[in-house]
Amino acid sequence: MRALFRPAFIAWIGLRYGLDGLLLDSFRHPGWSRVGRVLSWGRRLHEPRGQRLREALERLGPIFVKFGQMLSTRRDLLPPDIADELAKLQDRVPPFPSDESARLIEEALGKPIAEVFRTFETDPVASASIAQVHFATLHDGREVAVKVLRPGMLAVIDDDLALLRTIAGWVERFWADGKRLKPREVVAEFDKYLHDELDLVREAANAAQLRRNMDGLDLVLVPEMIWDYCTPTVMVMERMKGVPISQMARLREAGVDIKKLARDGVTIFFTQVFRDGFFHADMHPGNIQVSLDPESFGRYIALDFGIIGTLTEIDKDYLAQNFIAFFHRDYKRVAELHIESGWVPASTRVDELEGAVRTVCEPYFDRPIKEISLGQVLMRLFQISRRFNVEIQPQLVLLQKTLLNVEGLGRELDPELDLWSTAKPFLEKWMHEQVGLRGLWARLKREAPRYAKMLPELPRLIHHNLEHGDANLRRDLAAMLAEQRQTNRLLSTVVWVGVGFLLGLLTAQLFVRLHMLGVI
Structure with a gap:
């Protein structure tokens, strides 16, 4: 029913x-x-x-x-x-009653509000779809924000997800492109992140990780969690004081460099995605403020960490190579990457996919964001994806959503922002660190503990395999050793011939010099 x-x-x-x-x-x-x-x-x-x-x-x-x-x-x-x-x-969803909020907080913390907080503002400062926030002060004087989940959310979300799963099944069954778009997997991914958002301890852990990752970047502030008062339904964190990024006039009056703010937003996004593989995936303006405090003036303030996206090293490498290929307009490489990753069938002709991608992307380069119609781009890309049977990757759904948020925010801050030229140097530097000597050294340091454990065991493992391995293994190893000895003899001969030639050359030069001096 x-x-x-x-x-x-x-x-x-x-x-x-x-x-x-x-x-x-x-x-x-x-x-x-x-x-x-x-x-x-x-x-x-x-x-x-x-x-x-x-x-x-x-x-x-x-x-x-x-x-x-x-x-x-x-x-x-x-x-x-x-x-x-x-x-x-974004932050003005009608709140639920304050007495209900107080009851939920006391129930979650197991203490009366007066015992936990010196002051508690009953009127919420923000109200969103999942939770609402109250300002308070702890007894030690710290100003905090208290986030409390809306009651009854789980049942409503489960009903909506059940409906979405039904619709996804219909799409997959009756629409020609249904299986390629993987609607049921996309809904399952959405299900996971929505339920994660209903656990405020998980959100607090996300915030703590993001705070560590962003430490030292000096572009964004993340509130500190008060772990003694964090539960699945209530979260207490450091109070952040800033101006909502949507209040552009107020930011300009305060002297904030709006164009720099737009560039910093792109840097933060690409740092989280490609350096850390751990990114804020709910970056609408209601979750972003700007600090006017003299010590952190002009820096972003991130809020609401219920939805966090993660990427594997394979995902990051694939995406970075795609971005760089786009920036260099190397459409052939983009087509090759799609085939190598399995996003399109292996039988796809590279030249045909290259030409299709070029047709979509080339008209939009060298333009500011305000002149790019993402709707038209997406429509054209969808037509191409249907033609080449491109499979939608559910693990990248959150990244796609965040890209829309970032572009929308960039459009609000600076319509002239060139997203491509802003991101290109960052990605090229990231790729250099991944494939260059610095990347090699970083990977060696990361794997060093594993190597330290394995190396002492290596002689014993080799001896065990030689003693108990089958005859073919021993024969192959003996053949490899014999081949290696032959190679060593050949290299030794080449080296000695080279040394002899060098000594002969030096001796000849010595005789010529002595002859010129009249010694001989």
Whole structure:
């Protein structure tokens, strides 16, 4: 019954808030207006369309709110009135009652609020789809932020995920591109990260790791966790004081270099992705502030660490090579990488894929972000991916989402930002460190403990294999040793011939010099 009720509820919310009108009006069919008038009774159609969409997403729950948050960063794809309303989802979701919040905090910490905090602000400072935040002061004087999960979130999320899994099954079964897009694997990945976000201890651990990674970069601040008061439903952390990055006028008045802020954001993103393989994957403006404190002026402040993306060394290497090939417009290498990684069938012709990628990407180089329509690029890339049977990689879904957030943020900060030229030097340096002598030395140091353990055991293992291995192994090893001895004799002969030739040359030069001096 719950599986049937949720789709019906979504449809009812869509009708009540007039979302069908947004869709039907876009088709401009003459019959839609008559249908709309028939269904207009009891519906909220007098409010602006952006407000109706935002309120409908709020009513539908956290998954839909997160979808709206992502859309709010893409002002190149949305009308301004809708984008402005969706931006309110970032930190202005209606809060749940303060007495309920206090009860949940006391229940999680096992103590009365007055025993934990010297002061506690009952009105939340921020309210999001999963949790809300209150400011407080500990008895030792430290100012903190207290994050508490919304009650009943698990049941709502499970219902929505069940619906998404059903839809993904339909897509995979009935759509020609369904299997290639791997919708069920994508939903499973989304399921994992949403449930991770419901565990605030995991979020606190993510924040601690990110804080260590960013230490020394001097571009971003991450709050310190107060571990004594962190539980799965409540998290207490250092209070960060900054200006939301969306308040551009206030930042300019304070003297913040907005263009530098845009470049720093790109540097932070690529550092997290390619150096650490551990990146903040929920980088909408509601989770980012800018410090105005004199000691950290102009630095980013990162908040909300519920969704963190990770990449393996193979993923990082593959992505970095792709980026560098794009920057150098080496479309043949891009095509080869797609085939080598298995993203496209091995039978794919390199020249055909190279030409298709060039057709999509070449028109967009050397342009500022404001002149690039990512919607058109994605549409063209999708057409190419369908033609060449490119498989969607579920482990990179979060990275793709974060790239959209970063580009949207860059567009807000500096429409003239050239994302390619900003990122290219960083990636080239990263690749040099990976494949050069510094990378070799770093890998040797990383593997040294393992080598130290294995080397003392190596003679015993060789002796054991020689004693107990089969005859073929001993015969192969004997043949290798014989071949090595023959090679050594040959090298020895070459060396001695070379030494003799060198001595002869030196002797001849000595005789010539003595003759010139009249000695002989």
